Amino acid sequence: MESHAVLVLGMHRCGTSALTRCLGFLGADLGSELVEPAGDNPTGFWEDIRFLAINQRLTDLLGEEGDRWWEHSVPPEIPLSSPGVRSLMSEAVEEIRGRFAASAWWSFKDPRTLRAFPFWEEALVQAGVQIMEVIVVRHPLACAQSLLRRNDIPEERSVLLWAGQYLAHWPRVAARPFVAVDYDRVLEEPKRELRRLSDRLGLPWREAAAEEARRFLRADLRHTRFAAEDLKHRPDISPLVVETFEALEDLCVDRDLQSASARMVSLHAEFSRAIPVLRALDSEIARTVRRSHELSALQREVSALRKRMEASRTWQFLLRLQGMERAARGLRKRLLGSRADGSE
CATH class of the missing domain: 1.20.5 (Single alpha-helices involved in coiled-coils or other helix-helix interfaces)
Incomplete structure (x- = not known):
């Protein structure tokens, strides 16, 4: 049986968790060891703990700064031939074969995967798995607002991080079968977008998936909504960001796919410069x-x-001395005042 891995790729705070869960509704195996929900993602991250650990160790090997790895505009170069990376890749291949070889369709998600795409592409090829991709897109200003609330990252940085996430490895990403999906469109019309995912990926359709997704995609998952025009009225935002969003949106609605893909390649070259x-x-x-x-x-x-000084006996003694000094000054003033009154 041929195994298909659907990689969910996208920027932080752009709906990758929700899309991964929707792939589960369509029948993709998401694994059994998942990260627990948290306050910043109460409906779940839908991230595999073991793959997450491999990404973290890759981050450490590359010298990135812990959990702040994704706050750099430029993804790190991955030396695929280095001993440390080769050893980690062997582990990743073993995990893939051991846990998902029996799954016709399976999926995993971690926002690091888009930045570390060359590593995972090679691991999946070595494991003999067919690679499919879902590229999740959200308006850069909505992403920036979410990052400001959660990580206190200024908007001007967030929108550059957003663009760099999609552009850095674009030619390599686009060389594989992919479908781009707009997060807001999924929230508005889950059945339409899941059907499109199913058709484009070749993932068998489940009629129950649309209702399951509708119940899961709560209205409070979206705190802000922006239109494409909102970027055009912001001269402080780089044209690179604006044009990247326009091209990705064309891909999300299947509008002139060849031209949109070519535009993304051109924007990747501009980003590289x-x-x-x-x-x-x-x-x-x-x-x-x-x-x-x-x-x-x-x-x-x-x-x-x-605090330690204030709790010490010496400090308490000094405080008492200061109090006695203030009292003595006050007494002296009163004595001097009474003498002055007596001399009159």
Whole structure:
């Protein structure tokens, strides 16, 4: 039996979790070891714990900064031939074969996967799995608002992160069968979009999937809604961001697919030319963040020392001395005042 892996690719806070769950409604195996829901994603992340751990270890191998890896505008280069990466890839291949070889259709999601696409593409090829992709798109301003609330990332940075996430490996991503999906359109018309997913991927249709998705996709999953025109009235936002969103939206509605794909390739080339500048920006931001962390650490240290000092006997003695000094000054003033009155 041929095994098909559907990779759910997209930027943070752009609906990848919801789309992964919808693929489950269509019959894709999502695995049995999933990350628990959390406050910032109460309906679930639908991320496989083991694949998540491999992505985290890949992040560590590449020298990225822990959970802040995705806040860099430019994804790291992945040395596929290095011993550490080769060893991790062997582990990934073993996980894929051991857990999903018997599944005709299965899916996994982690926003890191789009940035680490060369690694996972090679692992899936070695495992003998057919690769399909679902590229989840959300308006960059909606993504930016969500990141501002959750991570306190300014809008001007978020929209660049959004564009870089899609453009960095675009030619490689687009070389595989894919379907682009707009998150807002899924919330509005789940049956239509799931049917489109099923048809484009070749995933067998389940009639119950539409109703299951409708119940799952709660109205409160979308806190903001923007139109394409909102970007055109923002001269402070890079044309690279605006044009990337326009091209992706064309792909999401199957409008002139060849032209939209060619436009994305052109935008990828433009992004690649900007990489030296973006890397310099990343370095400056990283320095600022480090200094901010160092300052916060010093402030915490000063606060702790002050608390210990205030709790010490010496400090209590000094406080009593200060009180006695104030009392003595007050008494002296009163005595001087009474003498002045007596001399009159």
